[in-house]
Amino acid sequence: MSCLQVNNLDVRHGQLAAVRGVSMTLNKGDVVALIGANGAGKTTFLRAISGAHSPAAGTIQLNGNEITKLSSHKRVAAGLALVPEGRKLFSNMTTEENLLLGATSARSGEWNIEKIFQVFPNLSKRRHTKTGTMSGGEQQATAIGRALMSNPDILILDEVSLGLSPLVVDQVYQNLERLLATDTTIILVEQDLSRAMKVANRAICMLEGEIVLDKPMSLVTRDEITDAYFGLHKIRTHNGDAA
Amino acid sequence: MTNQIIQAILLGGYYALLACGLSFMFSVMKIINLAHGSLLVLAGYLLWFLAEHYHLSPFVGLLIVTPLMMLIGWALQAFLLEKSARGGELLPILTTFGLAIVIENLLFEHFGANTRSLAPYIGDLSWQSWELFSGVYVGKTSVYILVTAIIILGSLQLFMKKTPLGRQIRATAHDPDTAGIVGINPKKASAIAAALAMGTVAISGLALGVRGVFDAYSGGPQLLFAFEATIIGGVGSLWGTLIGGIILALAQTIGANIHPQGFLLGGHILFIIILLIRLVLAKGGVSHRMKAAFGGAK
Amino acid sequence: MSQWTNSVTIQRWTPSSRYAIVFAGLVLVLLALAPLFASNGLLDRLTALFIYVILAAMWNALAGYGGLISVGQQAFFGLGAYFTIRIADLGLDPFISVALAALIVGVISYPISLVMLRLKGGEFAIGMWVVASILHLMVNLDGLIQGETGISLVSLNHYDSAQRLTIIYLLTLGSMAGLLALLFFVLRSKTGSAIQAIRDNEEAATSVGVKPEKTKQLLFVIAAFGIGVAGALWLTSATTFLPKTYFSVQWSAYMIFMVLVGGIGKFEGAILGAIIFFLVETWFSSTGVWYLVSLGAIAIAFSLFLPKGIWGELERRFNWHFLPVGYQVVEKNKINTDKK
Numbered sequence: 001m002s003c004l005q006v007n008n009l010d011v012r013h014g015q016l017a018a019v020r021g022v023s024m025t026l027n028k029g030d031v032v033a034l035i036g037a038n039g040a041g042k043t044t045f046l047r048a049i050s051g052a053h054s055p056a057a058g059t060i061q062l063n064g065n066e067i068t069k070l071s072s073h074k075r076v077a078a079g080l081a082l083v084p085e086g087r088k089l090f091s092n093m094t095t096e097e098n099l100l101l102g103a104t105s106a107r108s109g110e111w112n113i114e115k116i117f118q119v120f121p122n123l124s125k126r127r128h129t130k131t132g133t134m135s136g137g138e139q140q141a142t143a144i145g146r147a148l149m150s151n152p153d154i155l156i157l158d159e160v161s162l163g164l165s166p167l168v169v170d171q172v173y174q175n176l177e178r179l180l181a182t183d184t185t186i187i188l189v190e191q192d193l194s195r196a197m198k199v200a201n202r203a204i205c206m207l208e209g210e211i212v213l214d215k216p217m218s219l220v221t222r223d224e225i226t227d228a229y230f231g232l233h234k235i236r237t238h239n240g241d242a243a
Numbered sequence: 244m245t246n247q248i249i250q251a252i253l254l255g256g257y258y259a260l261l262a263c264g265l266s267f268m269f270s271v272m273k274i275i276n277l278a279h280g281s282l283l284v285l286a287g288y289l290l291w292f293l294a295e296h297y298h299l300s301p302f303v304g305l306l307i308v309t310p311l312m313m314l315i316g317w318a319l320q321a322f323l324l325e326k327s328a329r330g331g332e333l334l335p336i337l338t339t340f341g342l343a344i345v346i347e348n349l350l351f352e353h354f355g356a357n358t359r360s361l362a363p364y365i366g367d368l369s370w371q372s373w374e375l376f377s378g379v380y381v382g383k384t385s386v387y388i389l390v391t392a393i394i395i396l397g398s399l400q401l402f403m404k405k406t407p408l409g410r411q412i413r414a415t416a417h418d419p420d421t422a423g424i425v426g427i428n429p430k431k432a433s434a435i436a437a438a439l440a441m442g443t444v445a446i447s448g449l450a451l452g453v454r455g456v457f458d459a460y461s462g463g464p465q466l467l468f469a470f471e472a473t474i475i476g477g478v479g480s481l482w483g484t485l486i487g488g489i490i491l492a493l494a495q496t497i498g499a500n501i502h503p504q505g506f507l508l509g510g511h512i513l514f515i516i517i518l519l520i521r522l523v524l525a526k527g528g529v530s531h532r533m534k535a536a537f538g539g540a541k
Numbered sequence: 542m543s544q545w546t547n548s549v550t551i552q553r554w555t556p557s558s559r560y561a562i563v564f565a566g567l568v569l570v571l572l573a574l575a576p577l578f579a580s581n582g583l584l585d586r587l588t589a590l591f592i593y594v595i596l597a598a599m600w601n602a603l604a605g606y607g608g609l610i611s612v613g614q615q616a617f618f619g620l621g622a623y624f625t626i627r628i629a630d631l632g633l634d635p636f637i638s639v640a641l642a643a644l645i646v647g648v649i650s651y652p653i654s655l656v657m658l659r660l661k662g663g664e665f666a667i668g669m670w671v672v673a674s675i676l677h678l679m680v681n682l683d684g685l686i687q688g689e690t691g692i693s694l695v696s697l698n699h700y701d702s703a704q705r706l707t708i709i710y711l712l713t714l715g716s717m718a719g720l721l722a723l724l725f726f727v728l729r730s731k732t733g734s735a736i737q738a739i740r741d742n743e744e745a746a747t748s749v750g751v752k753p754e755k756t757k758q759l760l761f762v763i764a765a766f767g768i769g770v771a772g773a774l775w776l777t778s779a780t781t782f783l784p785k786t787y788f789s790v791q792w793s794a795y796m797i798f799m800v801l802v803g804g805i806g807k808f809e810g811a812i813l814g815a816i817i818f819f820l821v822e823t824w825f826s827s828t829g830v831w832y833l834v835s836l837g838a839i840a841i842a843f844s845l846f847l848p849k850g851i852w853g854e855l856e857r858r859f860n861w862h863f864l865p866v867g868y869q870v871v872e873k874n875k876i877n878t879d880k881k
Contacts, residue, residue, distance in 0.1 A: 050424055076426035088421040090414045100407065101414050105426035150426050275663030277612065326845055332662040336610045337797060337844045340666075344794050344837030352830040463790055467674060470667045504682060511675045515656065518668070522659055 002064075003028045003185055004049070004080075004154055009058035011041075011048045018044040020209040022058070026154070029183040033190055033200035033217070037229060041209040042189050043085050046156050049187075050082035051075045063153065077105040081152035085159045085189075087143040091132030095123055095142050098131055102149030109151025110182075116145040120175050137168035141175060154185045161190060173199065193225060207231050246379045251496040253381060255472075255489030256389025260450045262469035263395050263443040266484040269473060271403070271416050271436050273332075274324060277339040280466030281346040282441065286312055286448025287361065287457050288354055294364035301361045301449055309445040316441025320434045343462060351459035361452030369453065388450045392488070395443055396481045402439075403481075412436045471514045572714055576707045584710045588778050590819045591717040592771045593799065597811040597818070599767035600796035602724055605806030606736050607760040610662065612793045613669025616676045617765040619788035620646045621772030623680045626692055626782050630685060635696045636712060639773040646769025647762055654761040658754065670790065677788035691783035694776055713774050720767045725808065727763065732756055798836045801843040804850025813852050 004026040011019035019041045026032060036042050047053040049060060051072030059068045062078050070078065081102075089098055099113055117124040120141040126134055131142055140160055147155055160176075161169040173195065180186070180199065190196040197203070203220050205213035205228035213220070213228040226232070265279040276282075286308055293304040323342065327334040362369040365384075372380040403409035415422040415432040422429045451457055451465065468491065476487025491510050498509015576584060596618075603609045624642030629635045653672060660668045681688050697705055727733055736756045776782055795818060803814020825832045843850060849857070 052420055052424055071428075072420075072423035073426050073428045076424070081426075082424050084421065084424060088418065088424070090417050090421070092417065093410070093413065097410055101410055101422075101425050101427065103426075104407065104411060146425060269663075275667060277663075277667065323841070323845075330844075330848060333604075333608065333610050334844055334848070336612075336663050336666045337801065338841050340612055340794070340797065341837045341841035341844065345834050345841070348830045348833040348837065352834070463670075466667070467671060471671065474664065502682070504678065508675065508678045508682075511671050511678070514671055515675070518656055518660070522656070 002026065003062070005061040006049065007059045007061075009045070009048060009060065010056040011044050011053060012056045013044070017056075018209055019048060019055075022206075022209070022211050024204065024211065024214065026185055026187070028153075028185055030202055031180060031186045031188065031200045032202045032204055033188050033196035034204050034206065035190075035193070035196060035225060035229060036206035040206040042206055043158055045206065046082065046158050046187065046189070047084075050080055050156060052082070052084075073105070076150050076152075077107065079107065079151075079153035080156070081147035081150045081154070082156045083143050083147045083158060083160065085162065087139050089131040089139055089143055089146070092130060094128050094130055095126045095134070095138075096128060098142050098146050099149050102146035105150045107151040111148045111151050113149070116148060119148075119178055120145055122171070135168075136164045137171055140164060140168075140172055144172075144176070148179070152184065154187065155179075156187045158189045159191070160188070161192060161195075169195075193222065197222070197225075205229060247496055247500075248493070249375065249379060249381060250385075251492040252489050253385040253389050253492075254495070255492035256392045256485070257385070257450055257454055257488070258468050258472045258491050259396065259485040259488030260388055260392035261447050261465055262472040262484050262488060263392070263399070263447060263481075264440040265466075265469040266473040266476075266478075266481060267399055267443065268437070268440045270479040270481065271412055272324070272328075272433060272440075273416060274328065274335045275339075275470070276440075277336060277466065278319075278342040278346060278462075279339075279444070279469055280462030280464070281343040281350075282312070282315070282444050282462075283447050283451055283465050283469075284457055284459065284462045285315075285346055285350060286445045287452040288350055288359065288448075288459075289445075290361055290449055290452060291359045291364075294361065301364055301452065305445060305449055308448070309442050312441040312445040312448075313438040316438040316444075317434045319441070320437035321430075324437065325430065325433065343466075347459050347462050354459060356458065358456040358458045359452065360456040361449065362454075365453060384453050388454065391446060391450070392485060395446065396485055399439070399443070400481045408432075408435060468510075471510060475514060475517050569714070569718055573711065576710060581703065581706055584706055585778065586819075586823070588710050588713045588774075590815065591713040592775055592778075593795070593815040593819055594717050594812055595720055595767055595771040595774075596792070596796050597799035597803065597815040598721055598724055598808075599764040599771070600793075601800045601803075601805065601807075601811035602728075602760050602767075603764040604800060605811075606728065606733075607757050609658075609757065609761070610666045611669040612666050612790060612797075613671070613673040614764070614768050614796060615788050615790060615792040616669065616673035617646050617650060617768040618772035618775070618792050619673070619680065619784065620649065620676055621769035621774075622776035622782050622787045623683075623686070623784070624769075625773040625776050626694060627683075627685065629694055629696045634699075635694055635777060636708065638696075639712070639770075639777060642773045643766055643770040646772075647766030650762050650765030650769075651758070653765075654758045658757055658761060670793075673788055673790070677784055680784050680788070686782065686784060689783065689785050691781055693781045697777065697780055709774070709777050713778075716770050716774060720770065721812075724763065724767075727759070728808065732759065736760065794833075794836065794840075798840045800850070801840050802850055804852030804854075804856075805848070807850065807852045807856065810850050810852035814850065817851070 002025045004024075006022060006024045009019055009022045010017065022045060034042050034046070044053060048055045051067075051070060051074075055068065059066060061067065062075070062080060065078065067075050067078055067080075090101065093101075096113065099116055117127070123138060123141050123145065126138055131139055134142070144157065144160065160172055164172065169192075176199075188196065188200060190199070197217060201217050203213065203215055203217050203225055204211055205225060207228060208231070212231070213224065261283065265276060268274050268276050289308045289311065290301045290304045293299040293307060294301055299307075323338050324335055327338040368383055371383045373383065373386070374380050403413060411422070411427045411432045412435065414425065414427055415429045416436075419429040422432065451461075472488040472491050473484055474487070475490050476483030476485065491513065494513035495506045495510040498505035498507070498512070501509070572587070575587065579587075600611070600614055603611060603614070621642050624645050625635070625638045628638035628641050633641070657665060657668055657672065680686055686692055700708065728736065772787060775787075799814035799818045800811055801814070802817055803812065804810025821832075821836075825835070847854060
């Protein structure tokens with residue numbers, strides 16, 4: 001059953017078309033790696049899905065319900081949660097307060113504060129620390145925990161590794177493993193291709209605002225993804241046509 | 244001497260009560276509401292109107308005026324502040340200043356030029372006092388006002404810190420877009436904050452009328468007192484507002500001792516001195532502060 | 542790149558702005574000749590209009606170009622009038638007192654700027670109101686003023702009334718023209734470009750070496766001086782100094798109304814706003830309170846729905862640039878056709 005369906009989505013930044021005619025269908029339990037160079041439109045696309053940026057055209061459906069016109073807090077209530085790029089924590093509030101804010105939409109589900117601390121054990125000692133003073137890894141864990149507190153059907157993770165040391169990234173992904181084992185649908189933006197290929201079961205590549213590749217991870221090769229990333233497939237197809 | 248200090252502390256409590264709504268809006272919503280004084284006077288007039296025409300004690304009147312002011316606060320946020328805050332940091336100053344002019348002149352049009360007071364409607368209370376020790380009397384209303392200020396500031400502080408709604412309001416003030424992503428309705432959170440601020444303004448209006456007299460144009464001076472108490476106490480700290488109010492009142496008392504007309508001047512000059520001290524203390528970070536100060540000032 | 546530079550050019554003076562300057566010059570000459578044919582009543586009203594233009598232009602300089610909203614500019618209006626009284630009391634000619642008073646206001650505003658310019662947006666706005674209150678209270682302490690009773694500029698009686706009216710009229714006209722010219726050239730100078738750069742993006746401006754503090758200070762002092770001139774001139778035409786009236790926050794309300802309606806950050810906007818305010822006052826001030834309510838409501842409406850004011854709207858629709866303090870990028874062909 002499709003749990004997120006995007007049809008012909010156009011998103012603009014003023015004159016610039018950042019996302020152009022993107023369609024995508026996600027099924028329950030999908031773990032999608034969204035791959036693309038900087039400026040390919042990934043973040044804009046995800047922000048449009050989560051309601052932080054309103055699209056110029058197209059529709060978005062969540063569990064069969066139209067959410068294109070809903071404001072972001074209503075989408076959270078409908079089951080979408082975004083871990084934004086740059087974490088965007090409320091830095092003058094404690095870890096606990098940030099997590100509690102994540103539960104504002106009051107969706108029922110398995111996640112609560114204690115469970116978050118189980119999954120991210122390094123956070124529990126930071127419970128009453130203001131997040132602005134914490135390390136990047138702790139902040140990222142808090143941001144993910146905050147999103148989980150809404151018990152989402154779909155979790156969107158935008159650049160969770162950005163600005164973190166490799167060791168800390170390992171830690172974050174270790175923590176994520178338990179989450180990946182559940183049937184939560186996940187969209188993940190990750191620059192580290194090996195990691196993305198390991199974690200996700202489906203690859204979607206964006207280039208210049210369009211989806212250029214969408215395949216199960218098991219059927220895709222590393223080269224295919226790299227070509228899509230740099231737009232090389234276009235040149236190859238082009239050459240092929242000419243020949 | 245002791246008597247003067249005690250009276251000044253009580254007066255400071257009054258200033259803190261005047262400042263509650265302004266300080267709350269400033270620290271939580273980052274908006275300086277220039278209509279604060281006029282809204283306070285509006286609340287005073289509403290209480291007076293109920294007392295004069297319906298013989299409602301101002302304390303009972305508060306049960307009607309507080310929700311009414313909260314409604315006004317909600318409308319203020321929905322129709323004025325929401326839109327002007329999106330236009331940058333400067334726009335709310337202009338719109339709330341315009342609102343102050345509209346309110347005070349409407350009040351003048353409706354209630355005329357006579358000064359009003361709520362003191363006649365609270366019976367004996369207005370002149371009753373306690374004798375603290377030999378020869379030092381404190382007016383009961385002044386003490387009640389100080390206590391009310393402490394209760395309101397304390398409960399606001401507690402509300403913001405401990406309740407989900409308080410957290411949501413803080414989160415929205417910090418970053419409304421992210422608040423939405425987290426599941427908070429930022430419009431609702433801001434409207435509730437504005438309604439709360441105006442709810443306290445109703446009580447400030449009661450204090451204004453009980454402690455003295457007011458007319459349609461009293462809003463300006465009240466705004467300055469509230470603003471000075473807020474700044475002296477340190478923006479963002481509700482308890483600071485109480486301290487700020489007391490320091491302001493002490494400075495006025497000292498001013499009045501120096502010169503018969505020095506009461507107001509003493510408070511204003513202290514305010515400028517505090518600004519200077521703030522500058523010296525922040526000297527290390529002046530350039531950073533300059534950026535913070537004028538970066539958004541477009 | 543070279544193709545691009547060939548096809549466009551940067552220019553200040555468009556043909557319409559050249560006509561506008563000539564037109565402005567003609568209007569000034571006509572106004573200067575007005576005492577020969579206009580009635581005393583008209584001269585008196587025009588004097589008020591010129592003072593409004595000064596006030597609007599000065600508040601606009603501060604807010605529209607410096608990004609500094611103040612609700613305390615009445616401080617300098619009151620001081621201008623006060624120092625005129627003080628200096629005239631020493632036995633100087635009232636009109637020389639006006640000039641000296643304005644200079645003193647300008648000088649005093651400098652130390653004030655050092656403290657006040659450190660304040661943020663809303664804090665600066667009300668902080669200036671506190672400054673106005675302090676100055677008002679201090680002026681009241683001066684025995685000469687007799688508190689709120691006030692005092693008249695008696696030395697004006699050395700001139701007979703018709704002569705006095707003409708002098709005040711011409712002096713105000715000259716001050717207005719001079720101050721507008723001063724502002725025009727400051728905004729067009731290198732400093733002016735810096736000022737506009739700061740307004741548009743302070744951080745970027747700082748990174749290319751513009752010093753925001755200095756330029757803001759310059760605007761602050763010019764605005765204080767100009768408003769001081771206005772206050773002093775208002776006194777000569779009203780003759781009586783009542784501290785309460787001169788230090789009233791009402792003046793800030795008027796300035797804000799004029800600039801918001803005319804067009805904030807637009808040189809021509811402030812002038813247009815002053816003319817509109819003058820007309821509104823002439824026709825509607827008899828409605829008393831409702832007139833003031835409307836001023837406030839209109840100011841709110843403009844700031845919410847037409848933030849660039851009437852002039853900004855005209856400029857956008859018809860591409861009018863009469864008194865250019867900025868630059869225009871124009872395609873070359875277009876200039877050529879314009880020149881024909």
